[in-house]
Amino acid sequence: MVFSGSSAALSHTGKVRANNQDSGYSGANLFVVADGMGGHAGGDVASSIAIARLEGLDRVYATTGEAEKALEDAIHAAATDLINTVKTKPELAGLGTTVCAIIMVDDYAVIAHIGDSRIYLYRDDALTQITTDHTFVQRLVDSGRITPEEARYHPRRSVLMRVLSDMEADPEVDTFVMPTRPGDRWLLCSDGLSGVVDDTHTAKTMALGMAPGRTADILLKQALDAGAPDNVTIVIVDVGGQHPLVSGTPTVVGAASNPQGVEVPAARTGRISWFHPARQAANEPTHFEPAAEYLEELIEEDRRRARRRRIGWIAGLVLVLALIAGALFGAYQWTQTRYFIGADEQTATVVIFRGIPQNVGPFSLSTPYEDTGLPLAVLPEFERETVQQKIPVDSLDDAHTIVDQLRQNIGSE
Incomplete structure (x- = not known):
């Protein structure tokens, strides 16, 4: 069955980045957001390759299982494409991209996800995050080490534990199927939106009931008003509803909308550390995929940071108490001169x-x-x-x- 509803996609460079490394796709049955990373052109190339591989899936499927298998195979094929790209252009080594995608099949949403781009569902006046971030801080949240609110401001919040890259030909991708119904609003977005606009404000905007394009515009403005330090890509999908599909022509936004315009930079020089990536300009990536053996070191680093934070709080408390005690003692000494x-x-x-x-x-x-x-x-x-x-x-x-x-x-x- 061809999807019945309306959708919109937009992508913006943001206020800090010099170029847009995100890509988005909104079609008849397929909807995708890819957040690229890997330097000035690496992210552009990676997200464009992901969209190019996935857009061939925008068709009607007989079953949800067929669509789920197609999504997983296409994402693995995109990983192979990234590896082959780096073989021919080694200056792009380290490129990667997140992928979150939905294929609508009858009354179901078939979902695939890797990285920290997110899929939300707005239903019955409630916004629910459907995907789970494949990030270091999400592991800390899951293990109870930090709260979700602390995760929003954690210095390692952009460290990805899973991502589509040139280092893994068979990445682990989350795929699952969810029932959907008329009135549902699906939101796919890069962390350029979810990282700066909280769920409360996103839910209020989704609740306005405006057309997908207008809703996406409002969310983008909120991200820009908050500083938009990263690229912002938004795809909104309404199931049924009062806003009919204006055109069946797929919409491609971001880097993938002009893949021929992506400029490959000169080869990088010098050694780049995983823990201290070189930053030559404001548009350098803020997230990367660490090798698996770094996880324990990152967790230990977070423990050290937590210990330093506790010691700092204790030292500050002791200092405040000492200042209060000193002030009280000085005041008492003054009273004894009267x-x-x-x-x-x-x-x-x-x-x-x-x-x-x-x-x-x-x-x-x-x-x-x-x-x-x-x-x-x-x-x-x-x-x-x-x-x-x-x-x-x-x-x-x-x-x-x-x-x-x-x-x-x-x-x-």
């Missing part, structure tokens, strides 16, 4: 206190310094009440002067 005159309720006499007449919780900021022996009872009523309410003074000498005046007032009566 004096005031008050009454001792037990002896009923006038007393000179050191400190200030306040308390901090159960702690008093003053102590009796000198009992003058002057009975409160002999003082006139006004002066007695004044002493009981406490008389602040500037110095100990001032305190003695005021006490002498109180004594004189008694003698003058």
Whole structure:
């Protein structure tokens, strides 16, 4: 059965990259996003090769099993194409691409996925991520080492553990089949969108019910407003719905839309480390595929980073507590340079206190310094009440002067 619905595809270089290494495809039954990597032209070539190999699958299938097998075989063939390309153009060594693809067969979506490009399903006012990223940080999330929110800002969030590349002729590809129904909205996107626009805002945009092309435009604007540090590629597929397919002509976007325009650079010089890839320009890739033996080293690196983070938090907390303690001690020392005159309720006499007449919780900021022996009872009523309410003074000498005046007032009566 030919797919009944509407779709749209767009791709944008973003605000940082100098060229677009993404590719996208929207056809009659097939929908694909490929996010290329591997230097100035390597990513362009890789994603274009993937689209060129997959677009031949845009036809009607008798069963979902037939479509699933076709997808897996085509992706493996694309891996072989990448390997052969590097044999003829060794300057492209290290190129690779993610692939996420859907073939619609009757009431089912046949899905294939490798890398960190994503497929989402918007259904019943809820957005669900259908694919699982093949990334280092996703393994950390799956093992409970970090939270999904921490994964969004992890320094290794772009390290791919699985990708279509020139290093593996038989890559492990996730394939599965899901039922779909009228009203479903499918979103395929590169991490240029999912990495900067969170699911909440994506869901709100999908909920507007606008045509796929308009919806894709709004999502792209959100990515650009957030800085768009990477290429952004979006394919939206509506199943049935109120937006009929305008044209059955396939839409190819990104690097694959002009494969003849991809310029192959001169051979790279110097040694490139997996852990410190050379960055000659802003458009250099931010993600790469490490060999399997590096996984434990990456996990240990993350443990060291977590330990350093904990030590930093503890050291910062200790420093803050020390500063607070120092400030409190300094404030207390200052209070001990002050004096005031008050009454001792037990002896009923006038007393000179050191400190200030306040308390901090159960702690008093003053102590009796000198009992003058002057009975409160002999003082006139006004002066007695004044002493009981406490008389602040500037110095100990001032305190003695005021006490002498109180004594004189008694003698003058």
